[in-house]
Amino acid sequence: MANIYDVAKAAEVSPATVSRVLNGGSVSSERAARVRAAAEELGFRPNRVARGLRRQRSDVLALIISDIENPFFTALARGVEDVARASNLSVVLCNADDDPEKEAEYLDVALAEHMAGVVIFPASHAETDVTALLDRGVPVVAVDRSPESATIDTVTADDENGAYAVTRHLLDEGYRRVACITGPRASSAAMVRLRGFLRAHREGEAPRRRPRVAYADFRVRGGYQAMSELLDLAEPPDAVLATNNLMAAGALAALHDRGLRPPEVGVAAFGDTFWSQLVRPALTTVRQPAYEIGQAAAELLLKRRHTPDIEPQRLVLPTRLEIRGSSRRTAATEPTPTAGPAASADAVVGAEQPAGPGQPTGQATGQVRATGRGRLTRPRRPDAMT
Amino acid sequence: MANIYDVAKAAEVSPATVSRVLNGGSVSSERAARVRAAAEELGFRPNRVARGLRRQRSDVLALIISDIENPFFTALARGVEDVARASNLSVVLCNADDDPEKEAEYLDVALAEHMAGVVIFPASHAETDVTALLDRGVPVVAVDRSPESATIDTVTADDENGAYAVTRHLLDEGYRRVACITGPRASSAAMVRLRGFLRAHREGEAPRRRPRVAYADFRVRGGYQAMSELLDLAEPPDAVLATNNLMAAGALAALHDRGLRPPEVGVAAFGDTFWSQLVRPALTTVRQPAYEIGQAAAELLLKRRHTPDIEPQRLVLPTRLEIRGSSRRTAATEPTPTAGPAASADAVVGAEQPAGPGQPTGQATGQVRATGRGRLTRPRRPDAMT
DNA sequence: CTGTTAGCGCCTTCAT
DNA sequence: ATGAAGGCGCTAACAG
Numbered sequence A, B: 001m002a003n004i005y006d007v008a009k010a011a012e013v014s015p016a017t018v019s020r021v022l023n024g025g026s027v028s029s030e031r032a033a034r035v036r037a038a039a040e041e042l043g044f045r046p047n048r049v050a051r052g053l054r055r056q057r058s059d060v061l062a063l064i065i066s067d068i069e070n071p072f073f074t075a076l077a078r079g080v081e082d083v084a085r086a087s088n089l090s091v092v093l094c095n096a097d098d099d100p101e102k103e104a105e106y107l108d109v110a111l112a113e114h115m116a117g118v119v120i121f122p123a124s125h126a127e128t129d130v131t132a133l134l135d136r137g138v139p140v141v142a143v144d145r146s147p148e149s150a151t152i153d154t155v156t157a158d159d160e161n162g163a164y165a166v167t168r169h170l171l172d173e174g175y176r177r178v179a180c181i182t183g184p185r186a187s188s189a190a191m192v193r194l195r196g197f198l199r200a201h202r203e204g205e206a207p208r209r210r211p212r213v214a215y216a217d218f219r220v221r222g223g224y225q226a227m228s229e230l231l232d233l234a235e236p237p238d239a240v241l242a243t244n245n246l247m248a249a250g251a252l253a254a255l256h257d258r259g260l261r262p263p264e265v266g267v268a269a270f271g272d273t274f275w276s277q278l279v280r281p282a283l284t285t286v287r288q289p290a291y292e293i294g295q296a297a298a299e300l301l302l303k304r305r306h307t308p309d310i311e312p313q314r315l316v317l318p319t320r321l322e323i324r325g326s327s328r329r330t331a332a333t334e335p336t337p338t339a340g341p342a343a344s345a346d347a348v349v350g351a352e353q354p355a356g357p358g359q360p361t362g363q364a365t366g367q368v369r370a371t372g373r374g375r376l377t378r379p380r381r382p383d384a385m386t
Numbered sequence C: 001c002t003g004t005t006a007g008c009g010c011c012t013t014c015a016t
Numbered sequence D: 001a002t003g004a005a006g007g008c009g010c011t012a013a014c015a016g
Helices: A004-011 A015-023 A028-044 A048-055 A071-084 A100-112 A131-135 A159-174 A190-204 A220-231 A244-255 A289-308 A329-333 A359-364 A369-373 B002-012 B013-024 B029-042 B048-055 B071-086 B100-112 B132-134 B158-172 B188-203 B220-232 B245-257 B290-306 B359-364 B368-371
Strands: A059-065 A092-095 A116-121 A141-142 A153-157 A177-182 A211-215 A239-242 A266-270 A286-289 A314-317 A321-322 B060-065 B088-096 B117-120 B139-143 B153-155 B176-180 B213-214 B237-240 B268-269 B284-287 B316-319 B320-322
Touching: A004 A015, A004 A028, A015 A028, A028 A266, A028 B132, A048 B048, A048 B100, A059 A071, A059 A100, A071 A092, A071 A289, A071 B088, A092 A100, A092 A153, A092 A289, A092 B071, A092 B100, A100 B088, A116 A289, A131 B071, A153 A159, A153 A289, A159 A177, A159 A190, A159 A239, A159 A266, A159 A286, A159 A321, A159 A369, A177 A190, A177 A321, A190 A211, A211 A220, A220 A239, A220 A244, A239 A244, A244 A266, A329 A359, B002 B013, B002 B029, B013 B029, B029 B153, B060 B071, B088 B100, B100 B117, B100 B132, B100 B268, B117 B290, B139 B290, B153 B158, B158 B176, B158 B188, B158 B237, B158 B268, B158 B284, B176 B188, B176 B220, B188 B213, B213 B220, B220 B237, B220 B245, B220 B316, B237 B245, B237 B320, B245 B268
Parallel strands: A059 A092, A059 A116, A116 A141, A141 A153, A153 A314, A177 A211, A177 A239, A239 A266, A266 A286, B060 B088, B060 B117, B117 B139, B139 B153, B153 B316, B176 B213, B176 B237, B237 B268, B268 B284
Antiparallel strands: A092 B088, A286 A321, B284 B320
16 A cells, blocks of 8 residues: 555655645645645555554544443434534544443543544443543543543533423423432432422422332333332322433333323423334423534534643533423323324424424434434424523 | 553563563563563553554454444444454444445545454445455455445345245235335345345235335335325225334324324334334334344454455345234234223234333343343244245 | 654564 | 564654
């Protein structure tokens, strides 16, 4: 494979001139043309490894996530990618699989490869250690939570207010015993969301009794079991908030198995996904601005890459409440339709359309991208968040 | 950051000795211990960029996929990863987004970074060009289809027989006008699946009339429109096969909007996903062995890495038919249940359980991994494929 | 604007 | 078993 010396020889210039042509140094247009022609002729591709060694920095950015199967991350990845590509950086995805050890390996790779930067969704608050990267000047931005090991740029969704808003919504719909299925106590996300849930209960005009909280494992099965146990109580809840989409799926299955059907029992969930609009009735969710988080993280990275010494920032992005049939009690008290099982339960607020013709496409291929591309033709409700 | 010279000095040996300790050369155990201690002390991390430059090869493997949001790829990625990690290779994911240009960029990166190998799901049969990689000795394995530009190792699912089997199943269930919603004519996957569909029709005891085929775009919206048009025909189909999961979602929505409900109209789809078991009734699918494909691809890559000159291989892996409520006409002719809209439509074949407690978890976290880990406790039906 | 030169960190002969 | 030395391909500093 040709290198710059070969090109230089063919173009009858020095290697430095070839390098300048490649990297935008000042070269007479005549020589530059000769270089380009020679490079083309020889099929020359600059060797990034050598360049990286010399420059002590590559132009590849690592995005380390904990679960590639989670739609949140796919949207996040697009946000990172779109911003990075605009700055001529490539993004590689590393799937740490929620395993601190695997994550450490990828952090090692990022370090040893002198990557341009790392966007990381830390597998663990305590164990994730990014100091080695920082010591070597590799910018690191954390998403969702920040590692204990260092104070760094962080981008998070405003989960607490999201949980608060959706809980308020359930209470406002007239549900009286709203329960929460949340994740393990060790998960800060689970705790933050729970906090918002509890705050909404404390604030009501009439003080309410302490709401039921079930701790599960962020998985479908856990959601199923938690919901089942809640329904077995002497005073079962009449609505439930699941703090992630998998547990919501489990909760829906549990309800279904007992012949209960939202919004008879109200259901809402954290995390808007592909199937949120696909199930009948469609599921009320708190949408996390995954794409925007990715964008913001990449932007912070680029900023810090340019000016390493600015103060670490903490960005908190608002969530959005997507109110759908699963939590609209009003729809449930209407007469049951005859045509199809859920023909009216799909009715949703305002200008939103039923899950049929158009919207699901947006969801499937990444609704969040729509924002970036201006393809979001549906009138947007104002954010339910303050 | 410390380099081997620093370590060598601290350990009072030569840099070559340090290198040998790192890479398993012969070093006296006493010196080796000194080197290790010094390396530990200095927090030394070998610089992979320099190593890559010297060795002309990295130990990172690229997986270039066309759509990170497609569950097929997430499972595929796990398969690649698990095999690669066993050989101490890291895997980075590159999301080419079905864009040949983006794909070319990532191929470029893989080339310029001297990656250990590339597993690629080619965005285009015609445009994807991997010759540059091959010329430089970077092994490339194609998944699903092989690029026109070269004959290389390829791993595919047996889509034609999968389509054949599921179509047979629909016919055997007694559906008489089975239509197919397939992808664009330019997509070889769409054409191969269609071929299986048509073959099943030709083979029946009684020759059947030529079945309806709708060409759509592999997206939800396209599936919706195609289904709508099929239903508008004078003789609408009583069953439909969608050749990917997104179009299936669209088709389901279209049926729903007309008050039709599977299995009244039979529905089956290519691609088993998270929500296949979540919808009611659960969706009959042709499961593609994504994880296994990933494994096989990585294994081919490793093999070729070691022995570059073996003949290119073509592996074809069997699909599996997952029969669920959406295509079981017998269930549909039973009296409509009173408790909940879908209480009985969930009944599924054999030992398979309803979508509640356990199975969805397996799905959500990657059913295919279960196979690898031996966690698949449910009795397996024999493969419907021959 | 252009060429010469040194060296990024490592591995790998080649000697010993 | 060990050390010395060259060079992978590129860029940045310095001269001209």
